[in-house]
Amino acid sequence: MSDLSKLIADTRATLSRIASDFSPAVFASSLAAEDMVLTDLILKGGYDIGIFSLETGRLHKETLDMLDKVKAHYGYDIALFKPQAEAVEAYVAQHGLNAFYDSIEMRKECCRIRKVEPLGRALSGNKAWVTGQRRAQAATRSSLMVEEDDPAHFMTKFNPLADWSEEDVWNYIRENKVPYNALHDQGYPSIGCEPCTRAIQPGEDVRAGRWWWENPESKECGLHVVDGKLIRIKSVAA
Numbered sequence: 001m002s003d004l005s006k007l008i009a010d011t012r013a014t015l016s017r018i019a020s021d022f023s024p025a026v027f028a029s030s031l032a033a034e035d036m037v038l039t040d041l042i043l044k045g046g047y048d049i050g051i052f053s054l055e056t057g058r059l060h061k062e063t064l065d066m067l068d069k070v071k072a073h074y075g076y077d078i079a080l081f082k083p084q085a086e087a088v089e090a091y092v093a094q095h096g097l098n099a100f101y102d103s104i105e106m107r108k109e110c111c112r113i114r115k116v117e118p119l120g121r122a123l124s125g126n127k128a129w130v131t132g133q134r135r136a137q138a139a140t141r142s143s144l145m146v147e148e149d150d151p152a153h154f155m156t157k158f159n160p161l162a163d164w165s166e167e168d169v170w171n172y173i174r175e176n177k178v179p180y181n182a183l184h185d186q187g188y189p190s191i192g193c194e195p196c197t198r199a200i201q202p203g204e205d206v207r208a209g210r211w212w213w214e215n216p217e218s219k220e221c222g223l224h225v226v227d228g229k230l231i232r233i234k235s236v237a238a
Helices: 003-021 033-045 061-074 085-095 104-123 166-176 183-184
Strands: 025-028 050-054 079-081 128-130 146-148 155-158
Touching: 003 128, 025 104, 033 050, 033 061, 033 079, 033 166, 050 085, 050 104, 050 155, 079 104, 085 104, 085 146
Parallel strands: 025 050, 025 128, 050 079, 128 155
Antiparallel strands: 146 155
């Protein structure tokens, strides 16, 4: 068995356990490469895990196009969760449309409104959630585990691709003809909101294009943080 074959088998086993032991469970997809690997595995495997995405209102057209690509390829409609219009309007009125460039605090508040709060609604009523995070993505994710406690949402969180490398992700996509975001062919290995994401230069870290004006240690939007600390508590299966 090749290394990729073993990774796939291990990931399928994790997804199967999530569906059987942690139902109801949902997968939070950013519609980027890693998450398309999980989408392919979940939908082709028939695992009872719902898929949703956070439509922040500032996404690239190419990212939104992925919704139609998933529908055409798999016959599946990804559920969308959007920020509360009143909160967005209040932020823009008080600070300006692009105030997230002004400070880390303003950027994190924008992320809270557009991503963290909608995530809470998306996860409500579920026992576990799944992400496409990998250890190799960033310094902030180097200690990532496949299974973790998420005390912020009172549930278990799974990162089935924690052990996968960038090469593993793309080998899977090519071998299985998985649809992917067109921005990946334009120098965007990591994709978030349009004003907070840029293409990277050869040799740069894969997440160098995310919030490029900040230090690597602060480059998280808050989806995986509790009280300023990344969630890294090993879960005890129920």
